[in-house]
Amino acid sequence: MKRTWRFLRVLREDLQAARDGDPAAHSNAEVALGYPGVHAVWGYRVAHRMWREPALRLPARLLSQAVRAATGVEIHPGAQLGRRLFIDHGMGVVIGETAVVGDDVVLFHGATLGGRSMRQGKRHPTLGDRVVVGSGAKILGPVWIGDGAQIGANAVVVKDVPAGAVAVGVPAVVREVHRTAEARGAVDGPLVVGAPAGTTAWTDRAEDASLLVDPAIWI
Template identity: 80%
Template sequence: MSLRTFWSVLRDDLEVALREDPAARTRFEVAVAYPGVHAVWAYRLAHRMWHQPGLQLPARLLSQATRAATGIEIHPAAKLGHRLFIDHGMGVVIGETAEVGDDVVLFHGATLGGRSMRHGKRHPTLGDRVVVGAGAKILGPVRIGDGAQIGANAVVVKDVPAGAVAVGVPAAVRPRPAAWSIDADFLDPAIYI
């Protein structure tokens, strides 16, 4: 990765926080006070280390130090796309074989976890523009389609098609309302029942 690309990625991470969080006021504030951004930046370094001979242990140690500092655990082997925004962040877990697309938003307490102790693909794959509500658990090698939204505290153990809304325990897929706008209402499962 060139220095120009590196700075471009860091700038994108700041810009997405400014765009997605109405409380964010300046790039400086985001850079120094947003644990979700710090966790993503540390992940980017740990992920590069993970793929270098002899640096897997230091990569894991960096991810654990970041977890202690931010409350966000991202395995260095996970594959994260561009412009991931982790809002608030405390309690977010992203497992080793998780794959996250571009322009994804994860709220605090979200888990991209496994259901098996076997080797191989055991964590979710999220498409582009997916929003995962606070406390939601997406478990196993399921696929969440582009533009899907996972409601707060939902437990997803099956695939969710592109553009759908999944709410409840276990999560049920609901069609997205025709006049849909992304706001806090999607986090309230009661409006879909």
């Protein structure tokens, strides 16, 4: 019974994560019935539980393929996904077998957590908590993406990305972003030189510059 309640709590968290991450979501019912990214995560959670039993690995793989056909999102049941993962739009997302994803991560459509090697063992990325991966981005190989990092749309990441950094381009170039507060998928305004800590200056130019480093808008 405790396991069932724990599972239901995780499902409720997935609903809330979608509502927190998408301003177009107006109710839990809307998310539960109409969000393929959420359906894909739920299908994964069932398949992953099956995958842990050696005798159920083939059914788990078949279930993951059925979910892929229904949602356009392919998540290998062997991947390790954290809590409150939100896959926005969903279509084209691929998460490989040895990928590890932390808590409160956002993946936009077309994102790939893929490999660069055909060898056995760890060959897919590890994402920390609160990572945002823009649409069409490719993170390839057993690289580490630090907590709070942001990967820009269509970036191709083949090297580690430190916590709190932004990676953009092909191949991705990493740069640091200084933040005054922690916000999921958000970038604070530029700091005012010589002003008290936490002060931001929102000029038109500053706002335009901040948007350039926010992968969430590159959809």
